[in-house]
Amino acid sequence: xxxxxxxxxxxxxxxxxxxxxxxxxxxxxxxxxxxxxxxxxxxxxxxxxxxxxxxxxxxxxxxxxxxxxxxxxxxxxxxxxxxxxxxxxxxxxxxxxxxxxxxxxxxxxxxxxxxxxxxxxxxxxxxxxxxxxxxxxxxxxxxxxxxxxxxxxxxxxxxxxxxxxxxxxxxxxxxxxxxxxxxxxxxxxxxxxxxxxxxxxxxxxxxxxxxxxxxxxxxxxxxxxxxxxxxxxxxxxxxxxxxxxx
Amino acid sequence: xxxxxxxxxxxxxxxxxxxxxxxxxxxxxxxxxxxxxxxxxxxxxxxxxxxxxxxxxxxxxxxxxxxxxxxxxxxxxxxxxxxxxxxxxxxxxxxxxxxxxxxxxxxxxxxxxxxxxxxxxxxxxxxxxxxxxxxxxxxxxxxxxxxxxxxxxxxxxxxxxxxxxxxxxxxxxxxxxxxxxxxxxxxxxxxxxxxxxxxxxxxxxxxxxxxxxxxxxxxxxxxxxxxxxxxxxxxxxxxxxxxxxxxxxxxxxxxxxxxxxxxxxxxxxxxxxxxxxxxxxxxxxxxxxxxxxxxxxxxxxxxxxxxxxxxxxxxxxxxxxxxxxxxxxxxxxxxxxxxxxxxxxxxxxxxxxxxxxxxxxxxxx
Numbered sequence: 001x002x003x004x005x006x007x008x009x010x011x012x013x014x015x016x017x018x019x020x021x022x023x024x025x026x027x028x029x030x031x032x033x034x035x036x037x038x039x040x041x042x043x044x045x046x047x048x049x050x051x052x053x054x055x056x057x058x059x060x061x062x063x064x065x066x067x068x069x070x071x072x073x074x075x076x077x078x079x080x081x082x083x084x085x086x087x088x089x090x091x092x093x094x095x096x097x098x099x100x101x102x103x104x105x106x107x108x109x110x111x112x113x114x115x116x117x118x119x120x121x122x123x124x125x126x127x128x129x130x131x132x133x134x135x136x137x138x139x140x141x142x143x144x145x146x147x148x149x150x151x152x153x154x155x156x157x158x159x160x161x162x163x164x165x166x167x168x169x170x171x172x173x174x175x176x177x178x179x180x181x182x183x184x185x186x187x188x189x190x191x192x193x194x195x196x197x198x199x200x201x202x203x204x205x206x207x208x209x210x211x212x213x214x215x216x217x218x219x220x221x222x223x224x225x226x227x228x229x230x231x232x233x234x235x236x237x238x239x240x241x242x243x244x245x246x
Numbered sequence: 247x248x249x250x251x252x253x254x255x256x257x258x259x260x261x262x263x264x265x266x267x268x269x270x271x272x273x274x275x276x277x278x279x280x281x282x283x284x285x286x287x288x289x290x291x292x293x294x295x296x297x298x299x300x301x302x303x304x305x306x307x308x309x310x311x312x313x314x315x316x317x318x319x320x321x322x323x324x325x326x327x328x329x330x331x332x333x334x335x336x337x338x339x340x341x342x343x344x345x346x347x348x349x350x351x352x353x354x355x356x357x358x359x360x361x362x363x364x365x366x367x368x369x370x371x372x373x374x375x376x377x378x379x380x381x382x383x384x385x386x387x388x389x390x391x392x393x394x395x396x397x398x399x400x401x402x403x404x405x406x407x408x409x410x411x412x413x414x415x416x417x418x419x420x421x422x423x424x425x426x427x428x429x430x431x432x433x434x435x436x437x438x439x440x441x442x443x444x445x446x447x448x449x450x451x452x453x454x455x456x457x458x459x460x461x462x463x464x465x466x467x468x469x470x471x472x473x474x475x476x477x478x479x480x481x482x483x484x485x486x487x488x489x490x491x492x493x494x495x496x497x498x499x500x501x502x503x504x505x506x507x508x509x510x511x512x513x514x515x516x517x518x519x520x521x522x523x524x525x526x527x528x529x530x531x532x533x534x535x536x537x538x539x540x541x542x543x544x545x546x547x548x549x550x551x552x553x554x555x556x557x558x559x560x561x562x563x564x565x566x567x568x569x570x571x572x573x574x575x576x577x578x579x580x581x582x583x584x585x586x587x588x589x590x591x592x593x594x595x596x597x598x599x600x601x602x603x604x605x606x607x608x609x610x611x
Contacts (some may be wrong), residue, residue, distance in 0.1 A: 011285075036282050036580025055580045074592060076578055077563055085368075095579075095594065096563065114594055115560045139559060139597065162596070231534075 002026050007033035011057065015039055022048050022067070036076075041069050041088075058095075061088045064105065077114070083129070089216045093135065098110050102129040102148065109133045109178050111156075115166070116140040121176055123147025132213045139166035142232070146175040151209060153181045153224060169193070170232050178232035179206055181224070194235035202231055258444070258456040259286030261576040262427040262545040263585075264552040268609030269571070270298050273418030275585050276426040280409040282584045283577060286456075287430030289345075289436025292412040293404025294332040294446040295395070295452035295547050296423035298610055304399040306333050306356035307377050307449075312440055313351040314390030322384055322391045329380065330357035338403075338416065343410040352394075354401070372451055374494065379473070381448060386475040392441040397450030400549060404429075404443035412443075424610045427547045429454035433480075441478050445487040445547070449494070452547040455482040456577055457562045460540030468535035488536050489546055500546070504555045504600035506533040511558065534610050545575055560597035567592040573603045 002021050006014050014037050021029055027048055031040070041050060041061040048242035055076065061069055062081040074092035078079045080099045087106045096114035099107050104127040112135035119140060121129050129148035134155045142150045154164035163185075170178055171190035179202075184195050196205065206229065210221045261279045265271065280292070300308050301435050309326075313319040326332060338352040359376045365528060368379060381393045395402035400423075403416040409430045413419070429444035436442060445452040459465065459481035466484055472495070474487040485507075492503040506529050510518075515526045530537070541561030546553040554575040556564050565579045567589035574582040579592060595601045 035583055036578060038285065055583055057578065057580055074579055076580065093592075093594070095565075096560065115597065137592075166596075225259075 001028035001030060003030045003032060005032045005053070006035075006037060009037070011037040011039055018050065019044070022046055041067060041086075042225065044086075059159070061086070064088075074111070075109075080105070082128075083107075091156045091203055091217070094133075096138070099129060102131070103127050104129050107131040108213050108216050109135075111135045113137045116143065118145060118148070118150045119143040121148040121150070123176060130209055132209060132221075134213075134217070136164045137166060140168045140171065141165050142170045142173055142176070142178045143168060144172040144174075145170060145178070148176045149205075149209065150176070150178045151181075151206070151213075152179070153221075154219050155181075155224070157182075173232070174234045176200075176233075180232065181227050182230070183226050184230045189232065192235055194233050196231050196233065197212075198229055198231050204244070254574075258432050259283030259430045259577045259581070260428065260444075260452075260454045260456050260543065260545055260553065261581055262425070262454070262547065262552050262574070264425045264603050264605070266571040266573065266603065266606050266609070268298070268424045269607055270422035271426070273413060273421050273423070273426065276420060276428045277409060277413035279574075279576065279581045279585045280428040280430055282581045283430060284408060284410075286432060286577060287408065288432045288438075288604065289408045289411075290406055290433050291404070291429075291431030291443035292407055292409040293402060293429050293443040294413065294416075295400065295402050295425075295427045295447060295454070296418075296421055297400045297425035297450070297549055298423040299401055299421045300356070300399050303356040306358055307373075307396055307398055307565035308401050309355040309357060309396050310338060310394035310401050310403070311353055311355070311384070312392050312394060313353070316351065316591050317362075318378060318388055318390035319351060319353065321388045323387070325384070326355060326357060327511060329360055329376075331357075331360055332357050339410055339420070340415050343407070343411050343415045346405065346407050346415050349374075349405060349415070357561050366574050377449060378490065382473065383458040385477040392478065395447040395452070397447065397549065398453075400447075400450050400452070402445050402447045402452060404445065405440045406438055406443065411475060424605070425547050425549075425552055426553070427452060427454045427545050429456075436479050436481075439479070442480045444482060446478065446480070446483050448486050448490050450549040451489050453482055453486045453489070453494075453544060454483060454547075455542055455544045457542030457544075457557065458540045459484060459538050459542060461538055462577055464535050465538065485538070485544060485546075488538075492533070492536065500553050500602050501549070501600060502529070504553065505529060505598075505600075506536055507538045508555060508558050508598040509533075509537055510532075510598065538586075543577065550610070551602065553600050553602050556595060556597050558598040563594075565592065565594055566601050571606075573601075575601060 029050045036057040038057040043063045045065045051070045060079045065084040066086045068087045069089045075094045077095035082101045085104045090109045093111035098117045101120045113133040115138035132151040169188040170193040281438045318606040333356040335355045444454045453547040492498045543562035567574045567582045
């Protein structure tokens with residue numbers, strides 16, 4: 001395992017060290033004393049696991065294609081932009097605009113997430129991006145969603161009085177699935193969002209996703225599944241098909 | 247300079263620190279934090295506001311003024327002499343900094359409006375109003391003179407440069423304050439000039455802002471009706487004057503003022519209980535022209551506290567943290583951790599909901 005001390009190092013130098021190590025075939029990298037360095041893991045390919053000790057800066061894991069990033073603390077904004085494959089595990093909270101246009105791979109967040117999480121996510125055939133957040137989410141969760149899976153768990157629901165998910169939930173959604181643990185207020189959703197209960201097939205998929213999530217955070221799937229989920233899907237494939245037709 | 251610019255779209259970085267117990271800290275701390283976000287700015291503006299830095303002159307308005315040339319200084323000082331008791335005047339101490347090759351002439355004055363009412367141009371005005379009048383007059387009528395700050399026991403230090411350059415230039419390590427705000431700027435469609443750097447201040451109000459006030463035109467016209475003159479070529483200026491109008495003149499508390507500036511959407515008001523609905527409807531109607539549209543995160547500093555707030559759909563970042571009696575607010579969590587490695591609590595304030603921090607009673611005065 002390679003350890004890089006990131007203390008006081010500018011992001012360019014840090015990321016070039018990481019890229020060098022990955023290109024030389026390093027499979028385990030520990031970044032110590034990270035604080036605010038942008039663009040970690042961006043565009044990286046391969047099988048490397050990078051553990052980050054500290055709070056990484058914005059635009060983590062953008063265009064990432066393969067590696068696993070483990071963040072022991074909170075993370076900031078714009079994680080997993082257009083990410084293609086691989087995994088980001090965040091043990092704390094994460095910020096706004098996570099998984100924007102994400103097209104594959106997984107974002108697992110133990111804590112809360114901010115605004116605009118999973119907007120413009122997309123999927124095709126084997127490409128099926130998944131974001132699972134263990135806490136609460138802000139407005140625009142899954143806005144313009146076109147594919148993939150968003151799961152919101154609200155595991156620590158009682159810790160404050162904020163609602164588990166914000167306004168404009170799935171607004172403009174035309175593909176993909178959102179699973180919400182608990183009840184969903186129809187008022188928060190756009191007209192194109194349908195709210196249903198889960199069937200057996202859904203439960204099977206959900207359990208699969210959650211088992212992987214629980215492994216990352218040492219949680220129990222049964223505990224999480226004990227509370228019922230709702231499924232949000234686009235009610236029509238072309239909700240605005242007639243908007244300009246008359 | 248043409249005053250026809252309408253707006254400033256920017257991706258700036260901001261940081262604020264308040265010690266609720268009034269303990270004063272050096273400007274070195276906030277500079278260290280702000281420098282972590284260097285890439286949020288581009289060197290075309292950085293600045294700081296500091297509270298508690300002039301205890302020996304705490305009863306005097308501290309005017310920080312920039313002059314393009316000496317003629318502007320002569321004209322300004324002539325006006326000040328006629329209307330103010332000038333307790334002390336001196337150049338603002340600066341240090342040579344490689345990145346700052348040219349800078350305006352920078353002076354500060356500790357002043358009180360003259361008690362002999364007849365000598366004032368508008369004898370009936372209370373002190374604060376008279377100072378506001380003076381700031382507007384200097385900014386709009388004296389060519390090449392701009393007031394950076396005009397509050398008591400506080401000051402703004404700002405210019406064109408990176409955060410560390412501006413801090414070294416103004417020797418900020420030599421100042422101690424109980425509230426600091428800092429800003430690094432990324433101007434895109436208004437000029438990066440010394441007067442356009444943040445913070446924007448009036449009396450002891452100061453604003454640092456990341457984002458764009460798309461409603462600048464409406465806000466500007468509204469403020470002009472009350473005698474404010476918008477001369478600094480940047481949208482953020484309206485925020486400072488809106489707070490002055492709403493909090494000082496109209497007597498709103500900070501929370502209500504923030505609600506009027508980032509008001510709930512009508513669809514949310516429709517869902518409120520009747521009395522709240524009536525109050526919100528009234529607030530939106532009375533302050534319709536003060537509503538700020540567009541993306542923003544803002545820190546509003548004043549001598550007794552610090553307020554952080556976002557636009558209604560959170561189009562700009564803001565993170566808050568506490569450690570003991572200190573509260574931090576910044577564009578990025580890492581900027582806070584740079585100077586406070588293990589905060590007691592870290593959170594992202596929700597859209598439109600202000601974080602209001604006040605000094606403990608009797609502290610920091």
